[in-house]
Amino acid sequence: MKSFQEFIDEAIKLPIEVGDVVLGGKFKNKRIVVKDIGENEKGDITINGKPILRVRITDKKADDAD
Numbered sequence: 001m002k003s004f005q006e007f008i009d010e011a012i013k014l015p016i017e018v019g020d021v022v023l024g025g026k027f028k029n030k031r032i033v034v035k036d037i038g039e040n041e042k043g044d045i046t047i048n049g050k051p052i053l054r055v056r057i058t059d060k061k062a063d064d065a066d
Contacts, residue, residue, distance in 0.1 A: 012045060016057060022047065023056040 016022065016034060024032040032055065038046045045052045 014045070014052070016047065021058060023058055024050070024054060028056040
């Protein structure tokens with residue numbers, strides 16, 4: 001009998017790489033350079049040690065205009 005985990009095939013793909021700029025902070029308005037992408041003990045994806053839900057991905061076109 002197969003377990004439930006063997007049926008699930010999921011992956012989280014983000015358009016973020018090391019060196020990109022994302023917005024973070026309390027109001028998600030401070031520019032933060034991504035130094036490392038990892039995973040915490042719960043299995044959540046982290047950027048610079050903070051969960052991914054604490055940052056906002058900027059628009060590529062807006063970054064190129066600056």
